[in-house]
Amino acid sequence: MKQPIGVFDSGYGGLTVLKEIVHTLPQYDYLYLGDNARAPYGTRSFETVYEYTLECVQWLFSQGCSLVILACNTASAKALRTIQQTYLPTIDASKRVLGVIRPTAEVLGNYSTTKHIGILATNGTVQSQSYPIEIEKFYPSIQVYQQACPMWVPLIENNEQHTEGANYFIKKDVQNLLQQNATIDTILLACTHYPLLTESIQQLVAKNITILSQGKIVANSLKDYLGRHPEIDNNCSKNQQMQFYTTDSTHDFDNHAINFFGKNVKSSHLSL
DSSP states (O other): OBEEEEEEEESTTHHHHHHHHHHOOOTOOEEEEGGGGGOOOSSSOHHHHHHHHHHHHHHHTTTSEEEEEOOOOOHHHHHHEEEEEEHHHHHHHTTEEEEEEHHHHHHHHHGOSSSEEEEEHHHHHHTHHHHHHHHHHOTTTTTEEEEOOOOOHHHHHOOOOSSHHHHHHHHHHHHHHHHHTTHHHEEEEEETTGGGGGGHTTSSTTTTOOOEHHHHHHHHHHHHHHHOOOOTTTOOOOOOOEEESSSSHHHHHHHHHHHHSSSOOOOOOOOO
């Protein structure tokens, strides 16, 4: 039986990825789950992130999804590999869980002329070293510089991203990144919340610096993946329908979601 593609994030950020996926692949059905009750994941331990992510993936599988996208860098960094290598082989070889780090790393080198790339991310993603490790596989000559931005997600989730207080933290973290190397010409927003700060960041950097969000990259990678794997594609339903679930307040989720997704959504509550 054909089922929707599952998209998971610790909160709202994955909606920026889903928005681009739907734009690129509008014919599919999607089931989005935001674990808002336990967000943010960025400051949590590897074990906790794995436990929470696995729980959410299991729920999406229970709803019939045979393909799940972890639209969360922290979950991709701290949980994806273990889920792929340890959990999936024990349950169903036909199910797939994909993340956002590898598809991003595969193309990142195409954007940089100086071969010096900056990463803005959560503590968890920076500590995992996932980006330097993955980028080196595809572009050994590229130098990667990372800056953790622990305040950004809470500011965005509380709709404070345009305040003076937010500007202080954004400026501090961007400057700390750029001070690591003067020739950084590409900055990756390695958290799916951060596209909401693009304009603020652009005002702080030189015009020659490219700022990259992940939504379009992940959407194009998924399109390519489904084209190369007809056996997965054939399991996906195509009725252009979307469902949204949150583990916290549906009222809060629906009010915030428009900032990330660009459209009104109506979510249902899920207790895990």
